[in-house]
Amino acid sequence: MIPAIGLLLGILAGLLIDVEIPLSLQPYLPIAVVAALDAVFGGLRALLDGIFDDKVFVVSFVANVLIAAFIVFLGDQLGVGAQLSTAVIVVLGIRLFTNVAAIRRHIFNA
Amino acid sequence: MSLLNDLFDRPLDEGYALAAARRERSGGDDRTGSSWLLLIGLLGVALVFTVAATQARRTAGVLSAERESLMSRITERDARTEELESQIAAMQDELSAIESAQLARTAEGATLQEELEDMQAAAGAGAVAGPGIVVTVEDAPSEAPTTEDGAVDYGRVLDVDLQRVVNGLWAAGAEAVAVNGQRVTGLTAIRSANDVVLVNYRPLRPPYEVVALGDPRTLPSRFVDGPGGTWLQAISGAHDIRFDIRSEEELTVPASGGSTLRHAVPEGSS
Numbered sequence: 001m002i003p004a005i006g007l008l009l010g011i012l013a014g015l016l017i018d019v020e021i022p023l024s025l026q027p028y029l030p031i032a033v034v035a036a037l038d039a040v041f042g043g044l045r046a047l048l049d050g051i052f053d054d055k056v057f058v059v060s061f062v063a064n065v066l067i068a069a070f071i072v073f074l075g076d077q078l079g080v081g082a083q084l085s086t087a088v089i090v091v092l093g094i095r096l097f098t099n100v101a102a103i104r105r106h107i108f109n110a
Numbered sequence: 111m112s113l114l115n116d117l118f119d120r121p122l123d124e125g126y127a128l129a130a131a132r133r134e135r136s137g138g139d140d141r142t143g144s145s146w147l148l149l150i151g152l153l154g155v156a157l158v159f160t161v162a163a164t165q166a167r168r169t170a171g172v173l174s175a176e177r178e179s180l181m182s183r184i185t186e187r188d189a190r191t192e193e194l195e196s197q198i199a200a201m202q203d204e205l206s207a208i209e210s211a212q213l214a215r216t217a218e219g220a221t222l223q224e225e226l227e228d229m230q231a232a233a234g235a236g237a238v239a240g241p242g243i244v245v246t247v248e249d250a251p252s253e254a255p256t257t258e259d260g261a262v263d264y265g266r267v268l269d270v271d272l273q274r275v276v277n278g279l280w281a282a283g284a285e286a287v288a289v290n291g292q293r294v295t296g297l298t299a300i301r302s303a304n305d306v307v308l309v310n311y312r313p314l315r316p317p318y319e320v321v322a323l324g325d326p327r328t329l330p331s332r333f334v335d336g337p338g339g340t341w342l343q344a345i346s347g348a349h350d351i352r353f354d355i356r357s358e359e360e361l362t363v364p365a366s367g368g369s370t371l372r373h374a375v376p377e378g379s380s
Contacts, residue, residue: 006149010156014164021165029162036158042123049122051130058151060123065158091117098121 027081028069031088035064038092041099048106068092202365206236231286234295234366238286242323242361243330245275247342249316250350265349267316269302271341272309275320276300278338282329284322286363290314293366310366321361330357 021029039061046052068088075084213219213226230236250265276294279287287294292309294300299311306313322329333339334355345351 002145002149003152006152007156009149010153011160013153014157014160017161018164019161020168021161026165026169029165032158033162036155040155042121042126045122046126049126051126053126053129053133054145054148054151056123056125056129058147058154060125061151061154094114094117095121098118102121 027076027085028072031068031072031085032065034089034092034096035068036061038095038099039064041096041103045099045102045106048103064092199365230365234286234293234298237362237365238323239360239362240285240323241326241357241359242284242321243279243326243333243355243357244361245279245320245322245333245338245342246354246356247271247275247316247318247320248352250352265351266305267307267318267351269300269307271345271351272307272318272320273300274341275338278333278336278341279320279322279324279329282322282324282332282336282338284324284329284333286323288321288363290319291364293364295366298366321363323361323363326357326359330355 039057042060043052043057046057071088072081072085075081209226210223213223227236231238247267249267272289276287276289289300289309292298292312292314294309298309300307300309302308303313307318308314322333339355342351342353346353
């Protein structure tokens with residue numbers, strides 16, 4: 001119940017606040033999305049493995065988003081922002097795929 | 111490679127395993143359920159997704175609006191250019207009417223007038239009418255083989271093809287030539303920019319209608335047998351480009367818009 005309320009509130013807040021993201025922050029949005037996806041699928045897999053922990057989930061989500069954004073920011077300052085965002089996407093993408101594969105095995109036994 | 115292997119082997123956050131082990135040790139306290147912390151976390155996740163989605167949609171809106179405004183500006187300027195061109199034509203008509211009225215007063219003026227008209231016809235400064243041929247050249251039908259990356263599109267009529275057709279018409283004895291209503295004069299360039307053929311620096315759209323005035327008995331056969339016809343045969347065989355040649359009794363070729371007289375001036379006289 002509570003997770004559903006959380007999701008609903010988040011969507012509503014996102015729709016209602018309707019903030020214009022400053023142009024300088026826009027490159028970090030896709031990175032944040034991928035980091036959030038990684039946290040979500042990690043949590044889902046942990047749930048199916050029976051070792052889910054809400055504190056770990058929240059901390060890993062926040063930390064993932066912040067660190068991914070920070071790495072890309074650092075890269076931007078050093079002039080390799082595009083390459084570092086690729087690196088972040090690759091690493092998180094690999095984790096995403098492996099976690100989703102594990103979830104798939106849990107659900108479909110295949 | 112160990113980094114990548116590590117990534118593949120342990121995609122799950124180690125924190126989950128550690129937390130599970132800690133719970134095991136302390137015994138019980140199963141916290142796999144729902145708590146306020148989870149609510150905040152999922153709220154954050156949903157917030158990130160929603161903001162990203164709205165942002166993406168807004169950016170797309172801005173881009174298409176910019177495109178629209180650019181397109182409307184282009185059409186606006188095009189219309190303005192056409193308006194100015196028709197103004198030029200009207201003024202030139204007026205000018206030549208005044209000119210001929212002045213020249214018609216004297217016998218000397220009348221001969222001068224005839225000479226002037228001949229010269230204008232040759233130079234493209236005046237519209238001419240008479241029998242001639244129309245050569246229509248069109249791109250290959252869309253099923254024709256084209257390269258995937260679009261770098262070289264062989265099914266298209268290129269500026270080179272039109273140049274050869276026009277030169278072939280001159281060689282066959284054409285007296286005046288126009289491509290899609292653009293008079294071809296000694297100062298006309300037929301070239302392409304970004305896959306669009308420009309004649310007199312005006313972009314044209316296929317099919318290209320090349321109108322040539324000349325002797326109706328000899329012009330068609332001389333063109334078909336000459337370099338222009340040969341070239342058309344070659345490209346239609348190799349690249350499926352369609353063309354058609356027909357004779358007509360009554361054709362008009364418009365005057366070229368704005369021909370400026372360019373001449374050298376001795377140094378120091380200006």
